[in-house]
Amino acid sequence: MSVQRRATYVVAAGLVFGLVVGASLGVLWWRLVPRVPLVIRPEGSVPQGFQPEGYAASDVVFALLGLAAGVAVTIGLARMRREHLLSVLAAALLASAVGTSAMWWVGSRLGSVDIAGLVATTETEMVVDGPLQVTLPAAYLTWALGAAAVVTILALADVMHARWTVRSGRSKPR
Numbered sequence: 265m266s267v268q269r270r271a272t273y274v275v276a277a278g279l280v281f282g283l284v285v286g287a288s289l290g291v292l293w294w295r296l297v298p299r300v301p302l303v304i305r306p307e308g309s310v311p312q313g314f315q316p317e318g319y320a321a322s323d324v325v326f327a328l329l330g331l332a333a334g335v336a337v338t339i340g341l342a343r344m345r346r347e348h349l350l351s352v353l354a355a356a357l358l359a360s361a362v363g364t365s366a367m368w369w370v371g372s373r374l375g376s377v378d379i380a381g382l383v384a385t386t387e388t389e390m391v392v393d394g395p396l397q398v399t400l401p402a403a404y405l406t407w408a409l410g411a412a413a414v415v416t417i418l419a420l421a422d423v424m425h426a427r428w429t430v431r432s433g434r435s436k437p438r
Contacts (some may be wrong), residue, residue, distance in 0.1 A: 271348055278356060297396060326398050342415070352418075
């Protein structure tokens with residue numbers, strides 16, 4: 265019973281860590297990303313052809329923050345329950361889903377721009393910062409990939425340690 269409770273604690277901690285870290289990284293993402301200049305014209309048309317190369321920085325920063333969070337949160341969860349890596353993996357993947365969603369939501373809300381409203385109300389041409397968005401869908405998966413990589417490395421380390429212990433004839437590790 266205590267093993268289940270401890271595994272449940274790890275999953276709950278993963279959800280809380282994911283939410284808190286994800287929201288914090290959303291603010292950091294919003295602050296770090298360079299803005300794409302967007303020209304608003306009074307003709308009443310919504311600007312077309314946003315600069316895709318300008319949004320590459322947003323995608324890269326989002327992906328790197330997610331990867332770093334996946335590694336850091338999973339290491340923290342593994343320190344809580346190293347002997348049961350399956351619960352660590354489940355908690356880390358839940359943390360990645362919650363954390364990535366929180367990071368995207370907070371960052372995109374802080375960096376939002378009402379383009380249609382600006383087009384409707386402007387009388388002169390103006391340049392504004394474009395909305396903060398993720399254009400590369402794979403960037404949403406980097407947190408989960410970082411978490412899975414940490415759990416894989418820990419599992420391989422456990423297997424190698426067990427093999428070394430058996431080959432050396434030791435019954436208990438030092």
